[in-house]
Amino acid sequence: xxxxxxxVIGVSAGGLHALGQILPKLPADFPLPVIIVQHISPQSDxxxxxxxxxxxxxxxxxxxEKEEIVPGTIYFAPPNYxxxxxxxxxxxxxxxxRVNFSRPSIDVLFETAAEAYAETLIGIILTGANNDGSxxxxxxxxxxxxxxxxxxxxxxxxxxxxxxIKIAKVDKILDLDKIADFLMRLT
Amino acid sequence: MALPIKDxxxxxxxxxxxxxxxxxxxxxxKFGYDFRNYGKAHIKxxxxxxxxxxxxxxxxxxxxxxxxxxxxxQEILQDLSITVTEMFRDPSFYLSLRSEIxxxxxxxxxxxxxxxxxxxxxxxxxxxxxxxxxxxxxxTQIYATDFNQLALQKARAGxxxxxxxxxxxxxxxxxxxxxxxxxxxxxxYDSVILNESLRENVVFADHNLVTDSVFGEMNMIICRNVxxxxxxxxxxxxxxxxxxxxxxxxxxxxxxxxxxRFAESSPRFESTFDKxxxxxxxxxx
Ligand SMILES: C[S@@+](CC[C@H](N)C(=O)[O-])C[C@H]1O[C@@H](n2cnc3c(N)ncnc32)[C@H](O)[C@@H]1O
Numbered sequence: 001x002x003x004x005x006x007x008v009i010g011v012s013a014g015g016l017h018a019l020g021q022i023l024p025k026l027p028a029d030f031p032l033p034v035i036i037v038q039h040i041s042p043q044s045d046x047x048x049x050x051x052x053x054x055x056x057x058x059x060x061x062x063x064x065e066k067e068e069i070v071p072g073t074i075y076f077a078p079p080n081y082x083x084x085x086x087x088x089x090x091x092x093x094x095x096x097x098r099v100n101f102s103r104p105s106i107d108v109l110f111e112t113a114a115e116a117y118a119e120t121l122i123g124i125i126l127t128g129a130n131n132d133g134s135x136x137x138x139x140x141x142x143x144x145x146x147x148x149x150x151x152x153x154x155x156x157x158x159x160x161x162x163x164x165i166k167i168a169k170v171d172k173i174l175d176l177d178k179i180a181d182f183l184m185r186l187t
Numbered sequence: 188m189a190l191p192i193k194d195x196x197x198x199x200x201x202x203x204x205x206x207x208x209x210x211x212x213x214x215x216x217k218f219g220y221d222f223r224n225y226g227k228a229h230i231k232x233x234x235x236x237x238x239x240x241x242x243x244x245x246x247x248x249x250x251x252x253x254x255x256x257x258x259x260x261q262e263i264l265q266d267l268s269i270t271v272t273e274m275f276r277d278p279s280f281y282l283s284l285r286s287e288i289x290x291x292x293x294x295x296x297x298x299x300x301x302x303x304x305x306x307x308x309x310x311x312x313x314x315x316x317x318x319x320x321x322x323x324x325x326x327t328q329i330y331a332t333d334f335n336q337l338a339l340q341k342a343r344a345g346x347x348x349x350x351x352x353x354x355x356x357x358x359x360x361x362x363x364x365x366x367x368x369x370x371x372x373x374x375x376y377d378s379v380i381l382n383e384s385l386r387e388n389v390v391f392a393d394h395n396l397v398t399d400s401v402f403g404e405m406n407m408i409i410c411r412n413v414x415x416x417x418x419x420x421x422x423x424x425x426x427x428x429x430x431x432x433x434x435x436x437x438x439x440x441x442x443x444x445x446x447x448r449f450a451e452s453s454p455r456f457e458s459t460f461d462k463x464x465x466x467x468x469x470x471x472x
Contacts, residue, residue: 086227
């Protein structure tokens with residue numbers, strides 16, 4: 001039995017629907033924090049947070065800088081900031097250049113989380129139209145973490161899952177509607 | 188069986204962290220810039236990025252080169268200081284300044300405003316435009332500081348790439364701008380130069396928040412997206428510095444994702460305009 005400590009999810013175009021198939025299914029006593037980068041316009045309000053809060057059993061919030069990451073909470077990267085995980089399991093934010101044309105960037109979250117959580121991290125790439133997240137997912141794999149990619153065939157936009165599968169030797173390729181169940185079994 | 192890869196990575200990680208500490212200590216000892224209390228993961232990302240683009244084999248090699256090659260040191264300094272900024276960043280912040288704070292500022296005969304960590308100056312010119320439209324610019328002295336000399340040079344020049352103007356104009360309009368944004372600049376080839384009159388009351392100066400001291404008697408301090416790079420201890424210290432630099436009733440404006448949460452001096456501020464991260468130093472202690 002593996003002792004996982006956190007889940008990171010990267011998702012772009014089609015995210016509202018895809019996350020809607022995962023987050024609401026996680027039970028109230030789900031034991032891990034879930035940290036999400038959803039590519040989003042810099043000006044967006046907190047619609048995503050309110051939406052998922054209203055349909056999830058877990059608390060959903062925007063990640064605050066210096067905030068301690070606690071189990072059973074779903075965190076979203078704020079629009080226009082990179083979200084970074086520190087080695088002491090707190091968040092940092094940064095406004096530095098876009099990475100893969102994105103801020104927040106999935107790679108930035110995944111690479112720093114990989115380093116902090118090493119083999120206790122689960123990384124997931126979902127639907128999206130670019131290749132952000134591939135490098136980060138590979139990094140998670142290199143550190144011994146568990147990697148999952150949404151089956152491109154069940155992805156609204158398949159480019160991002162395809163890119164991730166190409167670069168990282170992923171552990172599991174799953175249909176969207178199987179991901180939540182799989183996470184519950186894994187943890 | 189081969190050694191599992193992850194142990195190897197653990198060793199690399201441990202060594203890299205040691206090498207980074209040594210690099211930061213070398214910067215401090217040699218140049219006096221103190222990055223030791225900046226967010227670790229962020230510093231590491233920037234240093235590893237520089238290592239990659241400069242084709243070096245290790246962080247220790249970088250430390251060596253930095254000590255002997257001033258140009259390389261400048262590059263590292265640029266890496267560690269993120270100067271990404273824009274005009275009227277977070278338009279709703281400027282909207283609040285206009286509607287809630289400007290009326291209070293109008294009651295003062297003379298104003299001193301400090302932009303700490305002004306980067307390439309976009310924020311300073313945004314403020315100057317707002318003050319001008321509120322009829323406050325003439326009675327205001329603005330101090331715009333940063334520890335990055337290159338950024339300060341650009342700030343002084345007030346010249347920006349023309350391809351950013353669309354974004355700046357949209358921000359300006361959303362921020363409650365009262366004129367046409369194009370009144371404030373002249374286009375020249377692929378850049379724009381902001382009107383001279385906006386910088387008449389601005390002094391640009393080198394100031395390091397970690398190692399330099401108080402800037403006295405400010406009515407307002409704007410320090411946005413600078414302290415997100417500091418650890419809690421350093422944030423705490425710098426917020427105290429701001430507290431000591433403000434007049435009673437003076438305003439402290441932070442970035443949209445920053446707050447006084449971890450500051451010991453937070454009880455000495457009112458958070459009336461909390462949503463836009465505008466705090467006010469209390470009149471009585
Ligand atoms: C991301 S920019 C913020 C620019 C602007 N305030 C804004 O919000 O758009 C951060 C700036 O803080 C400056 N900075 C970082 N550490 C500093 C220090 N110790 N003292 C002075 N400036 C510092 C950097 O050089 C950089 O220009």
